[in-house]
Amino acid sequence: AQSVTQLGSHVSVSEGALVLLRCNYSSSVPPYLFWYVQYPNQGLQLLLKYTSAATLVKGINGFEAEFKKSETSFHLTKPSAHMSDAAEYFCAVSDPARDDKIIFGKGTRLHILP
Amino acid sequence: DTGVSQDPRHKITKRGQNVTFRCDPISEHNRLYWYRQTLGQGPEFLTYFQNEAQLEKSRLLSDRFSAERPKGSFSTLEIQRTEQGDSAMYLCASSLKQGPYEQYFGPGTRLTVT
Numbered sequence: 001a002q003s004v005t006q007l008g009s010h011v012s013v014s015e016g017a018l019v020l021l022r023c024n025y026s027s028s029v030p031p032y033l034f035w036y037v038q039y040p041n042q043g044l045q046l047l048l049k050y051t052s053a054a055t056l057v058k059g060i061n062g063f064e065a066e067f068k069k070s071e072t073s074f075h076l077t078k079p080s081a082h083m084s085d086a087a088e089y090f091c092a093v094s095d096p097a098r099d100d101k102i103i104f105g106k107g108t109r110l111h112i113l114p
Numbered sequence: 115d116t117g118v119s120q121d122p123r124h125k126i127t128k129r130g131q132n133v134t135f136r137c138d139p140i141s142e143h144n145r146l147y148w149y150r151q152t153l154g155q156g157p158e159f160l161t162y163f164q165n166e167a168q169l170e171k172s173r174l175l176s177d178r179f180s181a182e183r184p185k186g187s188f189s190t191l192e193i194q195r196t197e198q199g200d201s202a203m204y205l206c207a208s209s210l211k212q213g214p215y216e217q218y219f220g221p222g223t224r225l226t227v228t
Contacts, residue, residue: 009154043118043205043219044157090156101147101170102217104156
């Protein structure tokens with residue numbers, strides 16, 4: 001069975017500071033990994049995805065994530081936080097051989113301090 | 115490409131009533147997914163369709179829940195005899211069958227059962 005653990009349900013960073021949202025996964029097969037963002041009262045938007053190509057994945061809005069198999073991690077980073085980054089972020093995993101559903105973590109709410 | 119749309123965006127109903135939600139996927143997408151998201155949790159998979167065929171149902175989908183996609187285009191999710199525990203955001207997503215796939219989410223329908 002696959003699962004995702006997001007460390008920290010709330011993370012606060014100052015505007016202009018580094019954003020680091022942590023995600024560890026569990027999977028018996030090489031996984032696909034995703035980061036989604038959800039703004040209030042909206043659906044989920046894909047930030048980036050890892051699908052077994054490059055381990056450093058660049059996404060939209062300046063975010064990137066690095067797949068580390070040895071650490072079973074897929075942490076999300078952004079060098080400089082912007083007020084508009086305040087949202088809920090979800091890490092997710094899927095089995096490439098069974099591309100029928102995505103297993104989501106519980107989410108991390110990112111707060112940006114002025 | 116107008117994105118995934120869901121209707122209604124909000125629904126308030128009394129316990130015991132039936133409700134039906136609609137999802138219109140991106141037109142060329144042949145896969146359609148339903149997820150449920152409760153407060154403080156990530157989305158949880160409910161069911162998915164490939165064209166008109168319902169291929170998998172989660173154990174979360176009790177016999178009060180039924181989903182259809184009659185012509186392989188839009189889908190409906192019906193909840194009969196609603197309970198307060200059904201209060202949640204119901205999210206719809208669609209994708210192409212070919213991988214590495216990417217699921218595009220709609221804005222969701224927020225259900226409140228009083």
